[in-house]
Amino acid sequence: MEVTVIVPAKNEEKNIFHSIKSLLDQTIKPLKIIIVLDRCTDNTEKIVDELINKNKGIIKIIKKSTKYPKTIIKAYCIAETINVGLEKAKPFSEFIMIANADSIFSKDYLKECLNIFTNDEKCGMVGFAHYSNISGSGYLIRSSILPNLNNQIKECAAEDTYIQFSVLNLGYSIKNLKKSTVTLLRERGGNSIFERIKYSFSKGYASYTLGYSFGYELVRTIYWILKGNFSSFAIILGFTYALLKKIEKLDIASTDIVKQWQKKRINLELFKKTF
Numbered sequence: 163m164e165v166t167v168i169v170p171a172k173n174e175e176k177n178i179f180h181s182i183k184s185l186l187d188q189t190i191k192p193l194k195i196i197i198v199l200d201r202c203t204d205n206t207e208k209i210v211d212e213l214i215n216k217n218k219g220i221i222k223i224i225k226k227s228t229k230y231p232k233t234i235i236k237a238y239c240i241a242e243t244i245n246v247g248l249e250k251a252k253p254f255s256e257f258i259m260i261a262n263a264d265s266i267f268s269k270d271y272l273k274e275c276l277n278i279f280t281n282d283e284k285c286g287m288v289g290f291a292h293y294s295n296i297s298g299s300g301y302l303i304r305s306s307i308l309p310n311l312n313n314q315i316k317e318c319a320a321e322d323t324y325i326q327f328s329v330l331n332l333g334y335s336i337k338n339l340k341k342s343t344v345t346l347l348r349e350r351g352g353n354s355i356f357e358r359i360k361y362s363f364s365k366g367y368a369s370y371t372l373g374y375s376f377g378y379e380l381v382r383t384i385y386w387i388l389k390g391n392f393s394s395f396a397i398i399l400g401f402t403y404a405l406l407k408k409i410e411k412l413d414i415a416s417t418d419i420v421k422q423w424q425k426k427r428i429n430l431e432l433f434k435k436t437f
Contacts, residue, residue, distance in 0.1 A: 163276050164193040164255035165302065168247035170240055171210075171263035172200040177347045179209050184266040186217060190273045193219070193255050197263075198247045200225045200239065206263075223250055230317075235364045241321035245314045252313075254305035260315075260322075262299035264347045271342040275302045278337050286334025287326065290344040295427065296336060298322030300344045307332060318412055320368035327372070330419050358393035366400025371412050373420045376401065381428070 167185055171178055178197075185195055197210050197220065207222070214220045225246050230238045244260060251258065257279065261267070275288045279302070289301030303325070308314075310332055316324045329336055352358055369379055379401045386394035414420055 163257065163280070165190075165257045165259050165272055165276070166251045166255040167192045167195045167259040167261050168244055168251065169195060169197045169261050169263050170200060170243035170247065171197055171202065171206055172243075173202050173204045173206060174263040175205040175209060177264040178206055179213065180347065181261065181263050181265055181267075182210075182213055182220070184268075184271075185261065187269060188267070188272045189270050190276060191219075192259070192272065194221055194251075195219060196221045196223065196247045196250050198223045198225055198243050198250075200243045201227070221250065223247065235319050235367055237319045237321050237364065237368065238317050241315045241317040244321070245317070248308075248314055254308060256305060257302050258305050258308070259300065259302045260298070265299040266345040266347065267300055268342045268344075271300065271339070271344075272302075274339050274342045278339075279304070282335065282337065284333070284335055285337050286329040286332065287336045288339065289336075290342065291338035295323065295423075296326055296338065297344055299346075301325075303329065304334075307334065316412070318368075319364065319371050320412075323368070323372060324412060324414075327414055327419055327423070331414075355393060359396045362394050362396035363400035363403075366397040366402070367404045367409070368400075369397070370401045370404035371409060373411055373414055373417065374401075374424060376405070378424045378428070 169182070182195065185192060199207055199210065199222065210222050214222060223246055225243055228239050228242055230242065278288045279285055286307050287296065287301055287303045289296035307329060311328055315321050318324055326336055349358065350361060352361065366379060379398055383394055383398040386397070
């Protein structure tokens with residue numbers, strides 16, 4: 163069972179060495195690690211070159227431009243960067259892992275993921291559960307699913323959630339890791355309050371495109387503010403902005419999946435129970 167890891171990176175000089183080292187130190191080694199450098203202006207490329215000199219399984223790709231204009235919603239560019247890596251990964255190994263360059267993976271991470279796939283043929287995706295859903299960093303997907311997705315990640319405002327919906331629509335299950343973990347080297351959204359507000363705004367915007375309800379987003383916003391995450395007030399602002407602008411919603415094959423997803427998150431986050 164072979165795994166190809168794709169790592170999108172933009173100006174990650176502080177984190178990328180630790181992230182790649184955690185992948186190289188896995189008890190089950192990845193077949194190759196494809197690092198896509200997205201218009202980096204710091205020392206990220208230099209650090210990657212040093213890693214390549216010591217590890218033949220690392221491949222570097224330079225992404226020099228993007229077709230997306232500069233915007234507060236960064237997910238479009240992230241998905242575009244991942245797709246550059248997917249194109250390089252062909253022919254695909256049995257499993258594809260998407261790993262952010264600011265994440266550290268526990269030593270048995272790949273081992274536990276592959277064990278889950280081995281024991282459940284209908285499992286299409288495995289990852290670390292960040293709160294109530296699979297984290298966008300560190301998920302593994304069966305490459306046999308990718309032809310159903312045109313062999314790429316949907317370039318949208320919520321690429322990681324959209325692919326989870328796609329896996330469920332195809333009749334596969336998604337499993338959470340029980341023991342292995344992902345450690346984020348910085349707070350989600352960034353270390354500054356301004357970056358975290360932008361991140362929350364983009365989450366609300368993305369939720370609208372996924373078909374979430376206004377009531378759900380309002381409850382979600384209040385919940386996170388009460389938890390002390392005050393930048394979360396921008397979630398409902400992002401949702402409302404997309405609503406007023408009549409941003410096109412994503413083509414989700416089953417609205418029932420969206421409703422079940424919202425119910426699952428409410429149960430796990432508010433009531434700490436599964437169903």
